[in-house]
Amino acid sequence: EIVLTQSPGTLSLSPGERAILSCRASQSVTNNFLAWFQHKPGQAPRLLIDDASTRATGIPDRFSGSGSGTDFTLIISSLDPEDSAVYYCQQCAHLPLTFGQGTKVEIK
C-alpha cells in the first residue's frame, strides 16, 4: 500500500498570500497519477488537479500542481477566503487507492 504523507497539517495564512502544500508518497506513483481534492464541511469533495498537474475543468488558475515520482506539491498562488478547506492528495495508480491525511488551510 502506498502511504501518502501531507505537510503541513495546518496552514494559517492571510488573503492574497501563497499556500504551498506537500504530498510525499512512500513509493513512486506510476504515471504520476496523483490528484488533489478540496473538501469543505458538509460538502462533496471537489477535484482540483489530476495527473499531478492538470487542472480540472472550472478550477481557477490560482491552483497549480507539480511534482513527480514521490514528491508532489499543490500551490494556491493568492489565497481567497473561499479557499478555506481541507486539501487531500490521492494516488490513483495502485490498489488500494489511498489518500493523504489532509492539510487544513485556514484564512486569517
Place this chain on the structure above:
Amino acid sequence: EVQLVESGGGLVQPGGSLRLSCATSGFAFRSYWLSWVRQAPGKGLQWVAIIKGDGSQKFYVDSVKGRFTISSDNAKNSLYLQMDSLRVEDTAVYFCAGGLGWTSLYWGQGTLVAVSP
C-alpha cells in the same frame, strides 16, 4: 447536469447490514469507474471500493473485503454498496464518486452510516 445522490444510510447495530444506493445521471455510467469513499467522524477520506460501470471489474480496501459488496446496475445508472457484518469503525459519511479513470471527478453529498450498540 451531473448528479450523484446517495441514500440508505442510517443507524445500525454492530453485526448488522445496510445497503447504500447512489442514483446517478448526466454521464456515461457504463464507461465510468464508480467508487465509494468514506469519512469517519473527525478523520480524513478513505477509499473503500471501486467498480467499472458495466460491472466487469471491482476492487476493495482490505478492511472491508468479505464484508462489503459493490455492485452496479447500468440500466438504472445506479451504484450500490451492500455492507454486512458492520463494525463500530465503519461509522462514517459514505460518498459515491465517479470518473473515467480511477480519479473521481464527480461526487455525491454523502450519506451517514452510524454503527452503534
